[in-house]
Amino acid sequence: MVREARANRSSFLKVKCPDCDNEQTVFSKASTTVKCVVCGRDLATPTGGKANLKAEIISEFK
Structure with a gap:
């Protein structure tokens, strides 16, 4: 039996x-937790799945 490949559900985001x-x-x-390297503000916090983003998404890299 042939199984279909699962779609990639994660990506890198430019915020x-x-x-x-x-x-x-x-x-x-x-x-x-991902912090801004310049000012130290939290940009993303983990939730057990997708991260909770606290910044504006500019683009997505798949």
């Missing part, structure tokens, strides 16, 4: 920090 407008790449299913 913009709401405080300092720094652009940074984060993983959509981040397992740790």
Whole structure:
């Protein structure tokens, strides 16, 4: 029996920090808190699945 390949459900996202407008790449299913490298604001927090994003998504890399 042939099984269909599962679609990739995760991706990398380019996000913009709401405080300092720094652009940074984060993983959509981040397992740790992602902070802005410039100002230190939380950009993504883990939820057990997809991360809770607190920044504007600029683009998605699949």
